[in-house]
Amino acid sequence: MNIVSYHTLADQVLFDLVKSEDEAAFKEIYERYFDVLYIHAYKRLQNKEEAQDVIQEVFAALWDKREHISLTSSLPAYLFTAVRNRILNNLAHRKYELSYLQSLQQFINQGVCQTDHLVRENQLQTLIEKEIAALPPKMQEVFSLSRNAHLSHKEIAAELNLSEQTVKKQVNNALRILRTKLGLLIFLYFLFNKNF
Structure with a gap:
């Protein structure tokens, strides 16, 4: 019986093993590409936790969708494209979140100002009406x-x-x-x- 040494296998062979639910092959791909993908993600995101999350999400999707993935180019090209797409999604979400927070803050600031003005105006009107009465x-x-x-x-x-x-x-x-x-x-x- 031959014992397979996964670190000597080519990417395509490892990926074919992953498609047949070989967890050791998946672990080898993870260890082979995690660091280089993480560095790539960190350069774009400038945030360690976000970069790690992106890489974890890419590998989780690779495992979950392994049966439906067909590599049209190399495994590294597929992984880098997946990381790039997730980074772009994160940046778009971050931009949207920032825009939402700024809009919310502006609304709060205007609302507080308007509310404060209305409260004072109502108090003044009540005082005037009391004196007229x-x-x-x-x-x-x-x-x-x-x-x-x-x-x-x-x-x-x-x-x-x-x-x-x-x-x-x-x-x-x-x-x-x-x-x-x-x-x-x-x-x-x-x-x-x-x-x-």
């Missing part, structure tokens, strides 16, 4: 028609059966009270912001 009822009604319904003094006077002078005085008094209670900056924001 504290105005005397008739003054509040006149002011609301002026600022919320956007009616002119003449239109408000006609609707409430008041003189234009009374409407003007009520609006001016409301503005003075709000300016005093809210402070100048908030008051100006309120005065020029169309949302209020």
Whole structure:
């Protein structure tokens, strides 16, 4: 009985043995090409773990698909092509992942800024509405028609059966009270912001 020395066998013979599920032949191919494939992968990826993963994946696929693989060129050419394709997939995935992370970070940054702005705006609106609600009822009604319904003094006077002078005085008094209670900056924001 002859004992086969796998390290003396040609690549094609080893691959034919692998196709017939010879694990020792597979081990020989692995040991023969692992280092050179790893160096090739590491040069492209610049990451030891990723390079090792690529080589492991190539050899795992070689074993899993051994029955369906037909070498059209040499075994080293097949292995280098498989490694190159996996590297390209990894680089594309890395680029996609980086793009996704940048997009996510941009969304988070914009979302936080918008959310913070909306929270402050809502707080300010609540404060202004609270002060408007504290105005005397008739003054509040006149002011609301002026600022919320956007009616002119003449239109408000006609609707409430008041003189234009009374409407003007009520609006001016409301503005003075709000300016005093809210402070100048908030008051100006309120005065020029169309949302209020």
